[in-house]
Each structure stands twice: as C-alpha cells, then as structure tokens.
Amino acid sequence: MRNIFTAKLFVFIFSAVFLFLQGCINMSKQEAADKAAGKLVIDSTANYIIKVNYPAEPQDKEEVMKKWVDLKLSDKKFEWKNLTTPRNEYQINFSVVQSDSSQTISYLMNEYENTGGASGNQKVTSFSFRNNQLMDIQGILNFSNGNDLQLTKLLAAKAATDTNTFSSAMLYESLGLKFLKKDGVSLDKDKCKCDGFFFGSNLMCYVIRNEGIGFVFGKYVVGPGSSQTPEILLDWKTLAPYLQPGFERITKK
Numbered sequence: 001m002r003n004i005f006t007a008k009l010f011v012f013i014f015s016a017v018f019l020f021l022q023g024c025i026n027m028s029k030q031e032a033a034d035k036a037a038g039k040l041v042i043d044s045t046a047n048y049i050i051k052v053n054y055p056a057e058p059q060d061k062e063e064v065m066k067k068w069v070d071l072k073l074s075d076k077k078f079e080w081k082n083l084t085t086p087r088n089e090y091q092i093n094f095s096v097v098q099s100d101s102s103q104t105i106s107y108l109m110n111e112y113e114n115t116g117g118a119s120g121n122q123k124v125t126s127f128s129f130r131n132n133q134l135m136d137i138q139g140i141l142n143f144s145n146g147n148d149l150q151l152t153k154l155l156a157a158k159a160a161t162d163t164n165t166f167s168s169a170m171l172y173e174s175l176g177l178k179f180l181k182k183d184g185v186s187l188d189k190d191k192c193k194c195d196g197f198f199f200g201s202n203l204m205c206y207v208i209r210n211e212g213i214g215f216v217f218g219k220y221v222v223g224p225g226s227s228q229t230p231e232i233l234l235d236w237k238t239l240a241p242y243l244q245p246g247f248e249r250i251t252k253k
Contacts, residue, residue, distance in 0.1 A: 088115050155202060
C-alpha cells in the first residue's frame with residue numbers, strides 16, 4: 001500500500017513540475033511573440049479601418065520607423081477624411097530578417113490598401129540597422145560609374161530565371177531598362193518621356209541576408225498580382241565588385 005501511495009505521489013509531483021515548466025515555456029513563447037508584434041495602432045470610422053503594426057527596434061535611436069509610420073498615418077487620414085464609401089482598409093505590417101554574418105537586422109514594412117476592389121495593392125519599404133545606426137544602401141553598394149545600371153541589369157538577369165514570379169515586360173519597364181538606347185547604356189529620353197532615370201531607385205528596398213542582399217518590389221511592379229511582393233536575391237559573390245570599401249562582413253565561423 002505504501003509503495004502505491006509513493007508512486008501516486010511521484011506521479012503527482014512530476015505532473016505538477018511538468019505543467020509548471022510548460023507554462024514557463026508558453027510564457028516565453030508569448031513574450032517572444034509580443035516582442036515581435038511591435039507596436040500596434042488602430043484607427044477607424046464608419047468608412048475605413050487603419051491598422052498598423054510596426055517594430056520597436058532598440059537600434060533605431062532616432063525613431064525613423066516611428067516617424068515614417070506617423071507620416072503614413074497622417075497622410076492616409078487626410079486623404080480619407082471625406083470618404084463616403086465603406087469598407088476601405090489600410091494596413092502596415094512588418095517582417096524581420098537578421099544576418100549573423102553582417103551583424104545586421106532588416107525590417108520590411110508592407111503597406112496594404114484596399115478601397116473595395118477584389119484585390120488590394122501592396123507597397124514595400126525597408127529599414128536596416130547595424131551598430132545602432134540606420135544603414136543607407138549607398139553605404140553598402142557603390143552606385144558610381146554606372147554601377148547602379150549594372151546592378152539593375154543583374155537584378156533583371158536573376159529575375160528572368162523565374163518566369164512564374166516575374167514578367168519580363170513589367171520588369172524591364174519598371175527597372176527602366178526598356179528605355180535604354182541600343183548601346184545598352186544611354187537613356188532614350190523620348191522613349192521614357194523623362195529627363196533622366198536613376199537606376200539606383202531599383203535598389204532602395206532591400207534586406208540583408210547571410211547569403212547576400214534581397215531587393216524587394218511592390219505588388220504589380222515587376223510581376224503579376226499573384227507574385228505579391230517578390231524579392232530578387234543577389235549573393236555576396238555577385239555583389240563583391242560593387243561593395244563599398246567601408247562595408248565589411250564578418251564571416252560565419
């Protein structure tokens with residue numbers, strides 16, 4: 001009888017300890033989820049709902065992401081202040097990419113807007129940080145001497161290998177390559193109906209990965225709507241000739 005009692009007591013104690021540890025694990029998971037969720041802002045009227053979730057990043061000392069969000073919210077509220085149609089929706093969410101080899105953290109901010117159509121539109125903006133500073137793509141890649149054009153051509157060549165995600169017609173027009181003269185370098189201003197084209201603009205939205213740099217585009221920019229916000233990854237070997245001398249990576253051990 002005593003042995004049976006001891007066995008039951010052991011099972012009871014083991015179960016209690018297990019439940020306690022499981023609760024701690026779930027709490028840790030919840031804390032991690034809460035940290036990843038960032039800061040939430042919700043505003044709504046009878047005709048629209050605005051829901052924004054943006055990151056709280058300790059390295060963002062000047063709160064550039066908060067200022068960007070505040071400006072977006074202010075502009076959208078002003079734009080929609082006289083709306084008379086219901087079911088308008090605007091959202092900002094984010095994803096995080098960390099690179100151990102570069103000691104960076106990148107945030108991809110995804111803007112979604114739907115004003116009653118079957119499918120909403122999406123735009124993307126990125127912020128990357130290292131050593132408590134916001135990174136500038138031109139501090140990583142050298143755009144001078146036509147490098148911005150050459151990098152754009154590398155993006156197009158990489159994207160051309162994935163015809164399911166990218167549309168060659170949309171790709172070459174959006175990247176500005178459609179407007180080059182036969183020499184492949186000079187801009188045909190009559191074709192683009194413009195005074196100039198900054199090819200570096202194709203490289204402004206990016207995330208730094210261990211494998212290289214991923215350049216991200218909004219919905220309908222370089223592919224059909226089904227592609228959502230596609231990314232073109234250029235590995236570090238490909239990017240090596242274009243890296244700024246001041247940008248150093250730490251090789252993973």
